[in-house]
Every structure is written in structure tokens, then in C-alpha cells.
Amino acid sequence: MxxxxxxxxxxxxxxxxxxxxxxxTLLVPVLISIVLAISIWLSLQENQKQHILIVDDNYPVFQQIKNEKGLSYYYQDISLEKAEKLMFLDGSIYTGILYLPENIMASNASKLYVKKQPGAITQRRIEKQIENIIENQKLLYNKIPKEIYNKINTEFHLTPFKINENGEESKINSDQAFVGFGFAILIWFMIMMYGTMVMRSVMEEKVNRIVEVIISSVKPFELMMGKIIGVAFVGLLQVLMWGILSSILFVAIQFFFIGSLDLTSLQDIQTTKEVGRVNHTDIQVLLQDPNFILNRINFAVMIPLFLFYFLGGYLLYAALFAAVGALIDSESETQQFVTPLTLPLLIAYVMAPGVINNPESISAVFTSIFPFTSPVTMMIRMSIGVGDSGGLPIWQVLLSMALLILTFLCIIWLASKIYRAGILHTGKRPSFKKIFSWLKNA
Amino acid sequence: MADILRIKDLYKSYSDHQALKGVSLSVVSGQIFGLLGPNGAGKSTLIRIINNIIAFDKGDVCIDSRPLDQFSSREIGYLPEERGLYKKMRVTEQLIYLARLKGMSRFDAKKAIKDWFSRLDIANWDKKNLEDLSKGMQQKIQFISTVLHHPKLLILDEPFSGFDPLNAQLIKDEIMRLKKEGTSILLSTHNMASVEELCDKISLIHHGEIVLDGRVETVKKKFGANKFEVVFSGTSQSFSNALWIGAKVISFKEKDDTITAVVTLTGRMEIKEIIASLIGKVEILSFRELLPSMQDIFLRVVAPKEELIANE
Structure with a gap:
């Protein structure tokens, strides 16, 4: 047995x-959730009431501007210089100056001078009010009734579709590739983390000499494989735990923000935009939006693929790491081996932005098929979609998978030879010539 | 008795040198067999081959009358010279793990651990990590890990190094007890005193070849050169006369009323004839054959040839 x-x-x-x-296992999802929660909180939170002094070169066009929650406007007929002096007077309540220039109707732009950067929502609120007033002014000027405008107001979307000779269409979606990129980073990170774990463990057994006792009972290949597969299970368990914990925390954060947020104030922003489009700042709206990135990703495909490419890539690199662990005697020697070993992964990682922009370039296709880079690159390309549902030809995926499996079998076979000779080799580190002779003779 | 280990015409070469050149030896069941030799003679290679750690080029290795294979390890307990266990693993877990790799069940391993712990008086260690123990204690655990699965053949490489005299004696006693129970032991050591004390047979390996082997007494006799020590009271004159042509005196040493003489036989008279002729001339207090120590034999066999010539 x-x-x-x-x-x-x-x-x-x-x-x-x-x-x-x-x-x-516990900390990673918690940290991610905290970062997520803080960024949502910061974008929603306004901790200081803003008192905005308005300088209107078109006085009194913008007089109809209304105070909002956390925002008070002071509409006066003064010059910008005077307003600045007023703002910096001792005891001044003004926190900012909104300067509406004479050509605002043509430029659609104005400046907001502030002592302290306002939050995104505050800024959006100011923009909405000004935008509404300008639009109303333009409607009046052009004598267009608002009802008519609402009917003709159009928001146009362009969606690129790829078509092949059979007339099948597929949607190109580069922002989906960013989710693929997330998966790819996770794969990269995990291969490095668990790969070095295997390497350390091999080195430890070699250094403390227990390896001699163990390989008198088992074959070196069994020891190496037991180690690699054991660590793979650790990785899978960790990913599973991260998945479960992150989901729980994600739901918890949603509830927390939806519960604690003054949703009416968010709705205000949307409703104040009388002629407006859908506003995406509301987290709830965001999460339910079918166009929201997470909702467009086919997780039923991505998760099995992630597991495949993680395991394939991990097994490939872990075998190499095991061989390296058998060649070295101390932690300080690891770096000079690890860096060249993981160079292909690093290249794939560096190339990722290019792959996102142009998932069909020759380099993207090559690196998604080449087994030493495919675990990273293919995840990015894959997130765009496969076969009927997307742009990636199914043969490329199958070829990439087949090559990954074949290569990892070859590498494990080669690595086990180096491993077998290396774990018994002590003293001077073997030369590459010697390693080559192990491969030849073993 | 059958041989537990039989090695015939074993060859092994590495890329840069020939480590074993036709080594043959056999270990009889229930014996303690000493494998001697200077550093680099090929002992470690031989031991690794028996343990199936490295492959050999040519020859036969049989364990318990069966050619060496992956199941042979169950019959062997191996204590390498360079010891080591998992530092951050609990003592008991570690022992169970190693025993299971030898094919023992968890249940049997636990039972055997309990026996050994009580025998070596270490009952309270099971919850401790190895690194929490003293070096001598770690050595004891390592010894237990070697014998836990009731191997028929124990291969011990420098088993006493690192032990204080008390624990070394404890381990020696255990080795003798295991021998009595029928375990065969291959002992590789540079400690010649323990070879004389423990071994039944030896093989001395040098430059990859067996240069000397046999039972310990036989080997010693072979190197003995027919020297005897006689302690007597009387005069050296009458002692020399009594020897006549049977023996030559090498040295006399007088102390108090007794004289210690070292003589060498000439081969013209039997030893009992010499004793008979001495009796009546001097009063013999003791008479014994002077045998070389294993240490002397080792040095004589493995010393470089030039050195021997210089000494002669």
C-alpha cells in the first residue's frame, strides 16, 4: 500500500x-472586509458640514440653489477676491467657495475652492444641483418644455460584440477581465505562498536529517508527493474558508450599510436629478444592478476554473520548489533559486494589464497556453467568457489545460529525481552540472 | 541459524569513485555484528543500500532470505549517525507517524510506545514537542523510534554518540536485551571498546572492500602473535632457565616481590610444556595470553602502508 x-x-x-x-485564515477576509467597509464608509460619510459661499458671475441665475443635508449655501453678489477674504477671516464659517463663471452655460464647468476636500457624495450633490439649474436654463432659453426634454433625453450605450463566420455573437467585456485579474493575483499569491511552504518543509527535513529515516521507510517520490498534496489540501481548505468567511462578512457589511445609512439622503441625490439617469452611488442599487461587475461574472464557470488552474499551477511549481528545497541547506540560499524559478509567473503578472486591454493579442494567447504562465493569464482571459458565451475559443482553453497537466506530470517526474539525490546531498551545494548528471543517471 | 542479512558481491559506484568493490557479508540471526572501517571506507553507502535508500549496481542483498524490496523496511530499524526528528512535533505523534510508515497500525504503535516509555522511564513526555526535551532525551526518543516496530534487524550507526555514560549504558543494556529476544544487530561504530564489549562478529571495510572479518576472538587471536604475560615470584634467572627453548622473554618488570614477564612462544614447545617446566622453578601467580585490542587491530589494518613500513 x-x-x-x-x-x-x-x-x-x-x-x-x-x-x-x-x-x-481568519485575518485575510477580515482585513479585506475592513478595507471594503472603510472605503464604502468614507465615500458615504460626510463628517463635516460644508458651508459654501457662492460667487455667481451670472447673478442671480443660480439663486434657486437649495440647502441640503450637510450642505449650506450662501448666495451673495460679491467678487471672487472678496469671497476669498471672507472665507479666511477669523471666525469665518465658510468652508468653501463655489465659483460659477460667466461662461458656465457654454463650458459646463466651474470651480470649487475648499479648505478641506469634500466627500464624493457632497461633490456629487453640488454637481447635481448646478447641472439641474443649467439644464433648466438651457431649456428655457431654447423654449423647450421639460416634458418634451424628458422624452428626448437619451443616454446611449455602445456594447462591442464580436461576431464569427457562423454568425455567433459574443460580448467583449474588458472590465470583467479585472475580476479575472483578481483571481489571477490570488493564484499567483497562493502558488508563491504554498510553493515556498513545500520548499521550506523539504529543506527542514533535509537539514534536521530526519529525511534519512523517512526514506528508509518510504520512497522519496512518495514523500515528495505526500508533501505536495498535503500542502495543496491546506491551500484548498484555506481558500474554502476565505470564500465562506468573505461571503458572510460581505453580507454583513451590506446589511450594516443598508441599515445604518440614511438612505433617503441617497435617494435625494437621485430624485433631485429631475431629468436624470440612474445613479450608481447607492450600494444597494449597485449590488442589484445586473450591469454591476460582480453580477456579470459567471462564477459557476470561474470557480471550477480557478480551482483547476490553482491546482495545476501549484502542482507544477510546488514540484520545482520541492526540488529546490532538496538542493539547499539554509533559508538564505532560497532567494537565488526562487527568483528565477518564479520569473514566468512574474512575467505573466506584469503582462496582465496588457492582456486585459487586448485579450486576443498573440502574447496573451501564448501566455494563456504556455503552462508556466497559463494559471495567471488564462484566468484573466477566461473571465471574458468561453465558447458560445464569450470570446475565448474553446480549443485554446482545452489546449492550455492539457498542456498544464502534461507539463506538471513531466516536471514532477524530473523534480523527483533531483529531490531524491538532493535530500541526501549535504555539504557543498551541487553544481548545475551535478544536478544534470542526477537527472541523467537517476 | 539462518542469516537475517546476506550480502554477496556488492558493487556501487558514484560518478567520481567506486564506493563498494565486491562486498560480501552475512549477519546471523540473534547476533551483534560490528561493521568497522575508517571514514569514507564505504560503511554509509553499505548501510544506505541495506536500507533501500540508494540503489546498488551489482550483487545480491537479502533480508531474512528475501531479496531487498520495498517491504524490507518493515524488518529493519535504522538509527542513522546523523540523528534528527521533527522538532515541532509532539513526541508521541512523531513516534506513531514513523511507526506507521513502517507499516504498523496506530493502535499497535501506541501500545508499543507505552511499553518503551515505561521501560526507559519517560512516562510524561507524550504531550511535549521534541524541541522541549534535552539532547539526551531526544536521543532516547530516536532510539525508541528505531525499535518501535519490532524489527528483526537493527542497524545502529554510532548509537552511543551523544549519550552520557549512564544513558549509554541504558542503551547498551537495551541492545543486549533485544539480542536476547532474537533481534539481530548491525553495529557501525568507531568506538572499539564497545565493539569488544558487544559484538560477536565483525567485518572491517576499507576502500570499499572487506579487509578483515570473523568472530571477535578469532580476529584477536589472529593478530595476537603468541604473546603471554606471566606474573611470578622468584628470580628472573630461574624463570629464563625454565623457559629453555620454548619461549623468549620480551620484557621483565619487577614490582614489590613479584615479577611480570612478557614472553613470546618460539613454537618449539607446547604452552602446557612450558607451564610444566616453570612450575617448581618459580611460583606462578597468573598466566594469560596477551591479545591485541580491537583498537590496535583496526589501526594496524587501516593505517597507510608507508606508516607501517616506517614502524617496522
């Missing part, structure tokens, strides 16, 4: 039982 399960179990349990595993 193979002894891989016994080794696998030890490798798995010895890591999962560590406190550091628990901490990382």
Missing part, C-alpha cells in the same frame, strides 16, 4: 493545527 496518505495527513494536520494557519 502506498504510504502517501500517511505522509499527506501529517503534512496537512501539522500545518492546519498551527496557530498561524488559523490567524491567516
Amino acid at each position: 502506498s504510504k502517501i496518505p500517511i505522509i499527506l495527513k501529517r503534512e496537512f494536520l501539522s500545518r492546519v493545527r498551527k496557530r498561524s494557519f488559523l490567524i491567516v
Whole structure:
């Protein structure tokens, strides 16, 4: 009977039982949630009431501007210089000056001078009011009734579709690729993290000499595979935990913000925009919007693919890391091996923005098929869609997967040879010539 | 008795040198077999081959009358010279893990651990990590890990290094007890005193070849050169006369009323004839054959040839 399960179990349990595993598993989703929550909170929160002094070169056109929650307007017929002096007087209540220039109807732009940067929502509120007034002015000037305007007001969207000779259409969606990029970064990060974990573990067994006792009981290949697969399970468990915890926290954050937010104030923004379009600042609206990026991603496809490319990429690189671990005797030696080893992954990562912009370029196609880069690049291209539902030809995906499997089998075979000779080799680090002779003779 | 280990005409070469050149040896069941030799002689290679850690080029290796294969490891307990266990793993878990790799069930391993813990008086260690133990204690755990699965053949490489005299004796006693229970032991060591104390047979390996082997007494006799030590009271004159043509005196040493003489036989008279002729001339207090120590034999066999010539 193979002894891989016994080794696998030890490798798995010895890591999962560590406190550091628990901490990382809990901390990552919590940190992500905190960052997410803070960014939402910051964009929604206005901690200081703004007192805006308005300088209107078209006085009194913008007199109809109304105070809002957290925003008071002071409409006076003064010059900009005077307004500045007023703002910086001792005891001045003004926090900003809204300067509406004479040509505002043509330029559609104005300046807001502030002592302190206002929040995004405050800024949006001011913009909406001015926008409404300008639009109303223009309607009046052109003698167009508002009802007519609302009927003809158009917001046009352009969606690029790719068409092939069979007449099948597919949607190109580069912003979806950013979600793929997220998956790709996760794969990159996890291959590095768990790969080095395998390397350390191999090195530790070699340095503390227990490896001699163990390989007198099991084949070196079994030991290496038990280790690699055991750590893979640690990774899968961690991803699963992250997935579950993140989902729970994500739902919790949603509830928290929807519950605590003064939603009416958000709705205000939308309703004040009388002739307006849909406003996406509201988190609830955002999450329910079918156009929202997370809602456009086909998770039923992406998650299995993520697992495939994570496992494939991990097994490939972990075998190499195991071989490196068998060649070195100390932590300080790791870097000079790890850097060249993971260079392809790094290249794929650096190329990612290019792939997002042009997922069909030759370099993108090549790196998504080449096994040492495909786990990263293919995730990005994949998020755009496969086959009927998207732009990626199915043969490329299948070729990429097949090559990944084949390559990792080859690499594991080669790595096990280096591993077998390396773990017994102590003293001077073997030369590349020596390693080559191991590969040849073993 | 059957041989637990039989090695015939074993060859092994590395890319840069020939490590073993036709090594043959056999370990009889229930014996303690000493594998001696200077550093780099090929002992470690031989031990690794027996443990199925490295492959050999040519020859036969049989464990318990079966050619070496992946199941042989169950019959072998191996204590390498360079010790090591997982530092951050609990002692008991570690022992169970190693025993399971040898094919033992968790249940049996636990039972055997309990026995060994009580035998070596270490009952309270099961919850501790290895790194929390003293070096000597770690060595004890390592020894237990070697014998836990009841191997038929124990391969011990410098088993006493790192032990204080008390614990070394404890381990020696355990080795003798295991021998009595039928376990065969291959002992590789540079400690010649323990070879004389423990081993039944030895093989001395040098430059990848067996240069000397046999039972310990036989080997010693072979290097003994027929020297005897006689302690007597009387005069050296009458002692020398009594020897006549049977033996030559090498040295006399007088102390108090006794004289210690070292003589070497000439081969013209039997030893009992010499004793008979001495009796009546001097009063013999003791008479014993002077055998070389294993240390002397080792040095004589493995010392570079030039050195020997210089000494002669």
C-alpha cells in the first residue's frame, strides 16, 4: 500500500493545527472586509458640514440653489477676491467657495475652492444641483418644455460584440477581465505562498536529517508527493474558508450599510436629478444592478476554473520548489533559486494589464497556453467568457489545460529525481552540472 | 541459524569513485555484528543500500532470505549517525507517524510506545514537542523510534554518540536485551571498546572492500602473535632457565616481590610444556595470553602502508 496518505495527513494536520494557519485564515477576509467597509464608509460619510459661499458671475441665475443635508449655501453678489477674504477671516464659517463663471452655460464647468476636500457624495450633490439649474436654463432659453426634454433625453450605450463566420455573437467585456485579474493575483499569491511552504518543509527535513529515516521507510517520490498534496489540501481548505468567511462578512457589511445609512439622503441625490439617469452611488442599487461587475461574472464557470488552474499551477511549481528545497541547506540560499524559478509567473503578472486591454493579442494567447504562465493569464482571459458565451475559443482553453497537466506530470517526474539525490546531498551545494548528471543517471 | 542479512558481491559506484568493490557479508540471526572501517571506507553507502535508500549496481542483498524490496523496511530499524526528528512535533505523534510508515497500525504503535516509555522511564513526555526535551532525551526518543516496530534487524550507526555514560549504558543494556529476544544487530561504530564489549562478529571495510572479518576472538587471536604475560615470584634467572627453548622473554618488570614477564612462544614447545617446566622453578601467580585490542587491530589494518613500513 502506498504510504502517501500517511505522509499527506501529517503534512496537512501539522500545518492546519498551527496557530498561524488559523490567524491567516481568519485575518485575510477580515482585513479585506475592513478595507471594503472603510472605503464604502468614507465615500458615504460626510463628517463635516460644508458651508459654501457662492460667487455667481451670472447673478442671480443660480439663486434657486437649495440647502441640503450637510450642505449650506450662501448666495451673495460679491467678487471672487472678496469671497476669498471672507472665507479666511477669523471666525469665518465658510468652508468653501463655489465659483460659477460667466461662461458656465457654454463650458459646463466651474470651480470649487475648499479648505478641506469634500466627500464624493457632497461633490456629487453640488454637481447635481448646478447641472439641474443649467439644464433648466438651457431649456428655457431654447423654449423647450421639460416634458418634451424628458422624452428626448437619451443616454446611449455602445456594447462591442464580436461576431464569427457562423454568425455567433459574443460580448467583449474588458472590465470583467479585472475580476479575472483578481483571481489571477490570488493564484499567483497562493502558488508563491504554498510553493515556498513545500520548499521550506523539504529543506527542514533535509537539514534536521530526519529525511534519512523517512526514506528508509518510504520512497522519496512518495514523500515528495505526500508533501505536495498535503500542502495543496491546506491551500484548498484555506481558500474554502476565505470564500465562506468573505461571503458572510460581505453580507454583513451590506446589511450594516443598508441599515445604518440614511438612505433617503441617497435617494435625494437621485430624485433631485429631475431629468436624470440612474445613479450608481447607492450600494444597494449597485449590488442589484445586473450591469454591476460582480453580477456579470459567471462564477459557476470561474470557480471550477480557478480551482483547476490553482491546482495545476501549484502542482507544477510546488514540484520545482520541492526540488529546490532538496538542493539547499539554509533559508538564505532560497532567494537565488526562487527568483528565477518564479520569473514566468512574474512575467505573466506584469503582462496582465496588457492582456486585459487586448485579450486576443498573440502574447496573451501564448501566455494563456504556455503552462508556466497559463494559471495567471488564462484566468484573466477566461473571465471574458468561453465558447458560445464569450470570446475565448474553446480549443485554446482545452489546449492550455492539457498542456498544464502534461507539463506538471513531466516536471514532477524530473523534480523527483533531483529531490531524491538532493535530500541526501549535504555539504557543498551541487553544481548545475551535478544536478544534470542526477537527472541523467537517476 | 539462518542469516537475517546476506550480502554477496556488492558493487556501487558514484560518478567520481567506486564506493563498494565486491562486498560480501552475512549477519546471523540473534547476533551483534560490528561493521568497522575508517571514514569514507564505504560503511554509509553499505548501510544506505541495506536500507533501500540508494540503489546498488551489482550483487545480491537479502533480508531474512528475501531479496531487498520495498517491504524490507518493515524488518529493519535504522538509527542513522546523523540523528534528527521533527522538532515541532509532539513526541508521541512523531513516534506513531514513523511507526506507521513502517507499516504498523496506530493502535499497535501506541501500545508499543507505552511499553518503551515505561521501560526507559519517560512516562510524561507524550504531550511535549521534541524541541522541549534535552539532547539526551531526544536521543532516547530516536532510539525508541528505531525499535518501535519490532524489527528483526537493527542497524545502529554510532548509537552511543551523544549519550552520557549512564544513558549509554541504558542503551547498551537495551541492545543486549533485544539480542536476547532474537533481534539481530548491525553495529557501525568507531568506538572499539564497545565493539569488544558487544559484538560477536565483525567485518572491517576499507576502500570499499572487506579487509578483515570473523568472530571477535578469532580476529584477536589472529593478530595476537603468541604473546603471554606471566606474573611470578622468584628470580628472573630461574624463570629464563625454565623457559629453555620454548619461549623468549620480551620484557621483565619487577614490582614489590613479584615479577611480570612478557614472553613470546618460539613454537618449539607446547604452552602446557612450558607451564610444566616453570612450575617448581618459580611460583606462578597468573598466566594469560596477551591479545591485541580491537583498537590496535583496526589501526594496524587501516593505517597507510608507508606508516607501517616506517614502524617496522
